[in-house]
Amino acid sequence: MKLNYKKTGTGEPLIILHGLFGSADNWFSIAKELEKDYTLYLVDQRNHGDSPQSEDWNYKVMAEDLMELMDDQKIDAAYLMGHSMGGKTVMAFALQFPEKVKKLIVADIAPRYYPLHHQVILEGLNAIPVDKIKSRKDADDILAGYIRNMGIRQFLLKSLGRNEKGGFEWKINLKTITEKIEIVGEEIDSDHPFDNPTLFMGGENSDYIQESDKADIARLFPNSSIIYIKNAGHWLHAEQPASVIETVRAFLG
Known part of the structure; x- marks a missing residue:
């Protein structure tokens, strides 16, 4: 599927995926700062924003959508960042196509199953x-x-x-x-871990990344760290944009 995206900035490619009910626009304020250092691709995932709609909707096809975008843009490898549902998409992508991901940032989501809550x-x-x-x-x-x-x-x-x-x-x-709302909470798993540097960035006031998630995170992403953004909930990039920008820059550095 040909996803809609907005491209801005110069430098190494950084692809950002939004969460459920969101769109590329959710990351504009972050992009205005990061575009000074990176070529940003702000992507509408399928069934969201201005991207095409389809009854076929799961993390496998969303990861394949991302691969098609990278192929079309002739991106050999990129930094990936995803929030919530987008975080699960980039986790699934990194585990399936590790050679395409330089570093991975997962914003306020863990690989485990989440029960329905929408x-x-x-x-x-x-x-x-x-x-x-x-x-x-x-x-x-x-x-x-x-x-x-x-x-x-x-x-x-x-x-x-x-x-x-x-x-x-x-x-x-x-x-x-x-x-198909149940697919949003599906577990991300693999027999082959992703070994490149990975950052799990949670909100201090959010319960999406819990102590009990750390074992699964370490198993799937052994070269990972977890940090919590102070005074932020699940929408950490909207609530504390300056801290998120500083954290992303320090990690990708």
Whole structure:
């Protein structure tokens, strides 16, 4: 699949993948700083942003999408960074194609299985009649009945776009995501570890990377370290962008 991406900066290639319900735009503020040192590829994963949609959706095909992008761009090897779902994609890619990854950064996710926990979000998004609403406020009013946090609602509604007729449509493949949401939590595993330098970057206030995850991380990524960004939750790049930038620079250095 030919993924949509935004390319900026100069230097060695650094490819960044967003998380569930996100898009390449989520990393713009980070990119503005890192583009001074790297050629950045901010990628929309399949079923998100402006990339194509497909009923075929799992980490195997998402890793293959990334390989196709690198082949098209004639990138022999790159630094990879992924957040949440994107973190699982880059883990799967590095374990399958280790020769294509110089260093790996995984933002606030571990390789283990995660139980379903997006049901309320999906209920709220599916409750919005996108073919009938007249404004984003209409959508927000409906979503507020499911999600109180305004910041989360604003993030989710970034995926509400305009269609050719001037109405609204989802840029995410909401139908497939709803039907196959369990794949997001699937375990990433391999008989062959990834030996290159790897950084697991968690949020201090997040529970996505736990003490019990360290054994699996060490088994699959033996040349890895784990750091926690202070005063940050799961959305560490949005909550503490300066600390994330400093940490990424120090690791890739």
